[in-house]
Amino acid sequence: AQKVTQAQTEISVVEKEDVTLDCVYETRDTTYYLFWYKQPPSGELVFLIRRNSFDEQNEISGRYSWNFQKSTSSFNFTITASQVVDSAVYFCALNQAGTALIFGKGTTLSVSS
């Protein structure tokens, strides 16, 4: 069975701090995909990234970066120089091609000014 664990329920930081959101996954499949979504207070789900199991290169997009390590089954997300607008719930998710996403419980990030 597939499972995603986000052990951090809530994180609070002050603006400009760096913050890392942890994601650990379980799957028996050799081919799988990992995702991060942002859900701001308005409620919509915003896609951030998809990673396939064969690509362990780290990804950087502006202030966002992702570290994928198959050895530890982790796909962690770092926000550099956090801003108030980063306050949201962040979900890590997992799937096989074409199947539904399995979500972690989410991490609520609060960034104060």
Place this chain on the structure above:
Amino acid sequence: SAVISQKPSRDICQRGTSLTIQCQVDSQVTMMFWYRQQPGQSLTLIATANQGSEATYESGFVIDKFPISRPNLTFSTLTVSNMSPEDSSIYLCSVAGGQDYGYTFGSGTRLTVV
């Protein structure tokens, strides 16, 4: 990437009644997924809907309570039947084929049952 129009965006319903939620996609998609997000919780998959066949339900969800229609490759409905306050949640539909291979989600239906 696919764009989903989900209706209604919110509703307040009396217990014992039913609500039908619609999702219209601007392109043809093979599978559509329906999720429930209870207050303060993560997203839980209700069912997967393929066109032309019965939906496949996850454990804990049954067709009598959550009947799903998938008449064509761009449209699906989810009905929440015989509602109780415990059904108060956000319901979302989703399809594959978003930007950069992400999954696209509808804007959600915020349901309150009183």
